[in-house]
Amino acid sequence: MSITVTAEQFLARSIRLATANVLNSGGPFGAMIVTADGKTFDGVNRVTADNDPTAHAEVTAIRTACRELGTFDLSGSVLYTSCEPCPMCLASALWARVDRVVFAAGRHDAAAVGFDDAVFYEFFENQDRDALLPVSQLVLEDPSAPAPLEPFTTWNTLESRIDY
Ligand SMILES: Nc1nc2[nH]cnc2c(=O)[nH]1
Numbered sequence: 001m002s003i004t005v006t007a008e009q010f011l012a013r014s015i016r017l018a019t020a021n022v023l024n025s026g027g028p029f030g031a032m033i034v035t036a037d038g039k040t041f042d043g044v045n046r047v048t049a050d051n052d053p054t055a056h057a058e059v060t061a062i063r064t065a066c067r068e069l070g071t072f073d074l075s076g077s078v079l080y081t082s083c084e085p086c087p088m089c090l091a092s093a094l095w096a097r098v099d100r101v102v103f104a105a106g107r108h109d110a111a112a113v114g115f116d117d118a119v120f121y122e123f124f125e126n127q128d129r130d131a132l133l134p135v136s137q138l139v140l141e142d143p144s145a146p147a148p149l150e151p152f153t154t155w156n157t158l159e160s161r162i163d164y
Pocket residue numbers: 027029044045055056057058081083084085086089110115116117
């Protein structure tokens with residue numbers, strides 16, 4: 001007899017992971033990757049514990065799933081998370097080709113306890129994003145500098161490349 005685990009149960013587990021992680025020196029975020037054939041991979045926030053600003057719960061769940069499955073492609077999977085993913089985590093889910101994201105608390109709930117999730121969303125909507133993080137393209141004038149497209153043309157001609 002197979003037991004059906006529902007989306008609500010995966011989300012509830014993500015919330016429990018988040019709370020337990022707070023009591024284990026981590027941030028208040030938990031997540032899970034659930035593959036199409038029902039394999040599950042947990043992730044918790046380890047930013048301050050590991051001095052790794054990218055170690056959000058969603059990213060650690062994606063990393064664990066990819067490492068344990070031996071793939072960079074999580075097509076068919078769902079990402080459950082205790083809180084709305086920040087832009088970095090959304091981008092990670094896109095790069096991992098996750099099918100769907102389901103979250104519990106919202107970005108403003110995270111903001112209410114001091115996290116910058118909502119602020120960083122504004123970066124992508126804001127006309128004045130330079131105030132938060134200046135990002136600029138620099139044209140290399142030195143004729144001996146490598147062409148910016150050189151890595152891409154090298155990539156394009158490599159028959160053994162692995163596209164992702
Ligand atoms: N969704 C989410 N938001 C965060 N904001 C800071 N850390 C996290 C995290 O791990 N997950």
